[in-house]
Amino acid sequence: MRRSLFTGLLLLCSSIGLSGCWDRTEINDVAFVIGTSVDKEKNLYRSTLQIALPGNLGGSGSQGGGGGTSGDKKYYLESKTGITLRKSFLEVQEGNSRKISFSHRRTLLIGEEVAKEGISSMLDQFARIPQNRLSSLVAVTEGPAYMILDAQAPMEQFPSEMIRKLMNQFTKRPVTLKYLTNDLLTDGIDVSLPYFSLQEAVPEGLTETKTKKNIQITGLALFKGDKLVGVLKGKEVRMINLAMNQATSPDILVPGPDGRGYVTIKLTENVVTLRPVIRGDDITMNMRILAKGSVIENDSDYSLDSERTMHKLEQNASKEIIQQIHSGLHLLQDKYHSDVLGFGRTIQEKDPPAWERFKDRWEKLYPTVKVVIDTELHVENIGAVDKPFGRKDEVLKHD
Amino acid sequence: MGKSKLGSGKSAGALPSGTALGLPSPPWEKLPIQKSLDQNIQTIKTIFKDCSDMVYRNLEIAPDITALVVYVEGIVFTTELETRIVEPIIEAYVRMMNADPEERIEASELVPLENTRISLSQVRSANEWVDVVEGILNASVAVFVDGLSDVRLFNIKGGIRRSVQEPETEAVIRGPREGFTETLRVNTALVRFKIKTPNLKMYSMVLGTNTKTDVVVSYIEGLADPKIVEDVINRLKDIKIDGILESGYIEELIEDHPYSPFPQMQYTERPDSVAAQLLEGRCAIFVDGTPFVLVVPVTFFQLTQASEDYYERFFITNFIRWIRYIFLFIGMFLPSLYIAVTTFHQDMLPTTLVLSIASAREAIPFPALVEALIMEISFEALREAGIRLPKAVGQAVSILGALVIGQAAVQAGIVSAPMVIIVSMTGIASFTIPHYNLAITIRLLRFPLMLLAGVLGLFGIILGTTWILVHVTKLTSLGVPYMSGISPFHSSDRKDIFVRAPWWKMGTRPSWLSRNNQEREKPEINGRPDSNKVW
Numbered sequence: 001m002r003r004s005l006f007t008g009l010l011l012l013c014s015s016i017g018l019s020g021c022w023d024r025t026e027i028n029d030v031a032f033v034i035g036t037s038v039d040k041e042k043n044l045y046r047s048t049l050q051i052a053l054p055g056n057l058g059g060s061g062s063q064g065g066g067g068g069t070s071g072d073k074k075y076y077l078e079s080k081t082g083i084t085l086r087k088s089f090l091e092v093q094e095g096n097s098r099k100i101s102f103s104h105r106r107t108l109l110i111g112e113e114v115a116k117e118g119i120s121s122m123l124d125q126f127a128r129i130p131q132n133r134l135s136s137l138v139a140v141t142e143g144p145a146y147m148i149l150d151a152q153a154p155m156e157q158f159p160s161e162m163i164r165k166l167m168n169q170f171t172k173r174p175v176t177l178k179y180l181t182n183d184l185l186t187d188g189i190d191v192s193l194p195y196f197s198l199q200e201a202v203p204e205g206l207t208e209t210k211t212k213k214n215i216q217i218t219g220l221a222l223f224k225g226d227k228l229v230g231v232l233k234g235k236e237v238r239m240i241n242l243a244m245n246q247a248t249s250p251d252i253l254v255p256g257p258d259g260r261g262y263v264t265i266k267l268t269e270n271v272v273t274l275r276p277v278i279r280g281d282d283i284t285m286n287m288r289i290l291a292k293g294s295v296i297e298n299d300s301d302y303s304l305d306s307e308r309t310m311h312k313l314e315q316n317a318s319k320e321i322i323q324q325i326h327s328g329l330h331l332l333q334d335k336y337h338s339d340v341l342g343f344g345r346t347i348q349e350k351d352p353p354a355w356e357r358f359k360d361r362w363e364k365l366y367p368t369v370k371v372v373i374d375t376e377l378h379v380e381n382i383g384a385v386d387k388p389f390g391r392k393d394e395v396l397k398h399d
Numbered sequence: 400m401g402k403s404k405l406g407s408g409k410s411a412g413a414l415p416s417g418t419a420l421g422l423p424s425p426p427w428e429k430l431p432i433q434k435s436l437d438q439n440i441q442t443i444k445t446i447f448k449d450c451s452d453m454v455y456r457n458l459e460i461a462p463d464i465t466a467l468v469v470y471v472e473g474i475v476f477t478t479e480l481e482t483r484i485v486e487p488i489i490e491a492y493v494r495m496m497n498a499d500p501e502e503r504i505e506a507s508e509l510v511p512l513e514n515t516r517i518s519l520s521q522v523r524s525a526n527e528w529v530d531v532v533e534g535i536l537n538a539s540v541a542v543f544v545d546g547l548s549d550v551r552l553f554n555i556k557g558g559i560r561r562s563v564q565e566p567e568t569e570a571v572i573r574g575p576r577e578g579f580t581e582t583l584r585v586n587t588a589l590v591r592f593k594i595k596t597p598n599l600k601m602y603s604m605v606l607g608t609n610t611k612t613d614v615v616v617s618y619i620e621g622l623a624d625p626k627i628v629e630d631v632i633n634r635l636k637d638i639k640i641d642g643i644l645e646s647g648y649i650e651e652l653i654e655d656h657p658y659s660p661f662p663q664m665q666y667t668e669r670p671d672s673v674a675a676q677l678l679e680g681r682c683a684i685f686v687d688g689t690p691f692v693l694v695v696p697v698t699f700f701q702l703t704q705a706s707e708d709y710y711e712r713f714f715i716t717n718f719i720r721w722i723r724y725i726f727l728f729i730g731m732f733l734p735s736l737y738i739a740v741t742t743f744h745q746d747m748l749p750t751t752l753v754l755s756i757a758s759a760r761e762a763i764p765f766p767a768l769v770e771a772l773i774m775e776i777s778f779e780a781l782r783e784a785g786i787r788l789p790k791a792v793g794q795a796v797s798i799l800g801a802l803v804i805g806q807a808a809v810q811a812g813i814v815s816a817p818m819v820i821i822v823s824m825t826g827i828a829s830f831t832i833p834h835y836n837l838a839i840t841i842r843l844l845r846f847p848l849m850l851l852a853g854v855l856g857l858f859g860i861i862l863g864t865t866w867i868l869v870h871v872t873k874l875t876s877l878g879v880p881y882m883s884g885i886s887p888f889h890s891s892d893r894k895d896i897f898v899r900a901p902w903w904k905m906g907t908r909p910s911w912l913s914r915n916n917q918e919r920e921k922p923e924i925n926g927r928p929d930s931n932k933v934w
Contacts, residue, residue, distance in 0.1 A: 023743065023856075024742050024743060024853075024854075024856070025742065025743070025745070026741075026742055026760075026766050026767065027741045027742065027745055027753070027756060027757050027760055027767070028757060028760050028761060028763070030745055030757070032745075032750075032753065032754060032757065034750070052754050052757070054754060054757035054758035054760075054761045055758065055761045055762075056758075057754055057755065057757075057758035101745060101746070103745065103746030104745075104746070104750040104753060104754075106750060131746060157754075
């Protein structure tokens with residue numbers, strides 16, 4: 001009895017060893033995708049994968065083996081086309097000796113062309129495959145997205161890592177796949193994504209080799225539905241970002257109170273709230289901006305040494321903020337018709353019956369929404385000096 | 400199989416003395432002592448034939464009356480023998496000769512010898528050879544007197560034994576520095592020094608038919624659960640073995656679950672630890688010839704606690720206790736978690752970490768499981784070598800081991816650097832457990848967990864952990880649940896399991912011991928500083 005029981009147990013145990021390991025993948029048989037980009041070529045998706053090369057990451061003992069690819073670069077790009085996005089990934093796998101793992105993809109870049117045609121259809125596979133992180137950050141690029149993936153990122157190991165950090169700096173809550181889909185599916189708000197492009201890092205002629213280009217956020221890609229309708233660029237980007245309550249610490253150039261030079265203020269803390277006021281079909285949005293700022297540069301001749309001058313500075317700064325937000329909103333409402341601030345959703349939240357009335361006509365109503373901006377700005381910190389540092393007292397203004 | 404020896408139905412009587420297991424019954428068993436000294440000398444010399452350590456000393460005890468002093472050389476206290484036995488007898492004889500040479504003295508007048516000649520308190524008489532032989536072997540000096548069939552046995556146990564030293568296996572920063580020795584009575588005395596109540600009982604028995612080892616079961620009457628005490632004594636009485644050389648023999652012979660990897664008894668070298676356990680209502684088993692005293696019953700959490708926990712202030716103790724718990728977990732699970740995560744669940748690691756592990760493992764020829772097994776086994780070998788090797792060589796081994804395993808293996812590309820970190824962390828973790836027997840269990844269980852992790856990933860670890868938890872919850876030590884305090888849960892036991900409450904909060908003894916006598920202090924009247932009072 002004991003004997004047969006023991007034999008049975010032994011057989012049972014050995015079966016673990018035989019059958020086991022069915023999904024075992026050694027860490028060195030996995031190709032870690034750090035970032036991907038999606039582009040369109042005719043009817044095909046072109047997906048480009050940025051795959052980390054562990055052999056070049058400089059772990060001790062790794063000198064001996066690993067891919068001897070592409071010099072000392074820490075990643076390499078592999079790009080294939082396919083009818084669907086997933087198909088193009090599968091094509092990449094065909095040509096890769098290691099199992100491609102998307103579980104560490106941190107950024108997903110969408111080329112401008114794809115975005116213009118709509119992004120809804122390609123989102124499915126991101127959610128369907130559990131390995132994909134819904135926390136990947138999504139951005140739109142100027143031109144083909146793979147160009148950005150291969151750009152210089154001297155500070156980071158991978159360009160996609162740089163993109164991720166830039167996006168974290170840019171917004172309070174970076175747009176991940178999860179939030180993107182959420183916004184896509186919600187009525188009354190349109191999607192906006194950071195817009196990346198390559199910028200000259202140094203003036204031409206400084207380096208003898210080919211000019212270096214850096215990755216940079218230069219605008220805000222505005223969507224209507226799932227299609228890219230335009231890109232907001234210039235100084236309004238910052239203020240629209242602020243109006244979306246997403247700006248981390250935007251800076252604003254305030255013309256000196258006497259008109260000469262600029263005082264730069266960084267809004268270190270800011271909270272923006274929206275409150276709709278509805279009379280019939282007249283919709284007014286009350287936008288309230290609470291912000292604390294600090295002066296980080298003063299190249300005007302304006303002295304910041306009294307309560308009164310500070311007050312005046314705050315007023316001027318508020319004026320500047322309001323003016324820039326208005327000019328940005330003008331573009332959003334009249335040019336792109338993209339409700340990235342989520343006016344519709346705000347109405348839906350605060351006044352659901354009203355939203356029921358507007359819902360079907362929102363398209364038409366959105367441009368007519370009036371926005372009243374009310375700021376409460378406190379410049380709390382002016383730095384280590386109150387007067388402009390490099391100027392004589394006699395030339396300073398003290399009004 | 401393991402249970403049969405615990406059968407309580409058997410009579411508790413020891414084997415008839417003299418019948419050593421595996422030895423033929425001696426012919427002198429039951430033989431009485433003769434009156435004639437010559438006959439007795441002949442018998443004893445036959446019994447102790449070829450025993451060169453026996454000493455026979457003839458003495459004239461009175462005119463025409465000869466006595467024979469018999470003892471084993473080395474195990475009796477020689478000075479005592481000279482001054483208390485031999486010298487008085489000779490002096491008395493000389494006095495007698497000088498005083499009145501004509502006066503005759505009868506042998507019977509000398510009886511009992513301890514009243515007339517020898518001033519030693521530990522004395523008994525024997526009429527049978529069995530008792531005499533046993534007495535002599537137990538460091539008594541036997542005195543045969545011609546014409547008397549009554550042998551006097553004077554116990555002057557001596558010989559060279561180790562003195563009280565600092566315990567090496569349980570070092571503390573704060574706390575008594577004395578440790579048990581190999582001498583039973585020194586050990587019991589060390590505890591008696593600490594607990595001065597007649598309720599501290601020392602139940603004595605002799606185990607081992609050849610070694611005749613003295614074993615003492617100690618407990619505090621009124622605190623220890625009488626059932627447990629009775630159980631311990633009965634189990635000890637059931638032991639039939641030829642020799643007990645260390646308390647480990649007894650531990651294995653009387654534990655509840657011989658097939659469990661978990662220790663069900665605590666051994667300690669520290670009298671203060673034993674005293675503390677006795678005061679909580681446990682029993683201690685002292686065994687002659689070893690400094691390790693067994694404490695029963697134990698719980699899992701008791702084995703994760705050091706005696707110092709109760710001497711240092713409770714903030715520090717709680718911190719250290721939690722460090723220990725964390726490292727207990729690390730010591731058990733870290734290698735298997737590493738294996739599972741690197742071979743099955745790469746997605747669970749932060750990206751930067753997974754990349755640096757991947758980069759370190761790039762040139763490694765083995766799968767993570769094999770790599771881990773190589774490293775863990777060589778670490779265990781290194782540890783074992785460190786214990787066995789003479790102290791002078793030990794250091795060389797540790798340097799060699801650190802270099803070979805730590806650095807050269809990584810540089811040669813045989814083992815990855817993260818693995819070395821994992822193994823060293825695990826090694827350190829297993830040394831944070833204060834009781835070696837639990838530490839070695841944890842180290843042992845690591846290996847099946849590693850195999851499970853290598854085969855089934857995290858699922859395997861969960862499987863293994865569940866098995867261990869079920870086993871541990873089922874386990875008992877002398878009938879007391881191993882997880883007492885948590886399972887079964889008793890709210891008053893919270894004070895000394897995950898935290899160590901300050902002494903002014905330790906109002907009761909553990910609930911699973913001394914059930915009828917729970918209160919151990921009156922916290923409200925102790926000299927605890929009153930927060931409203933200015934001192």
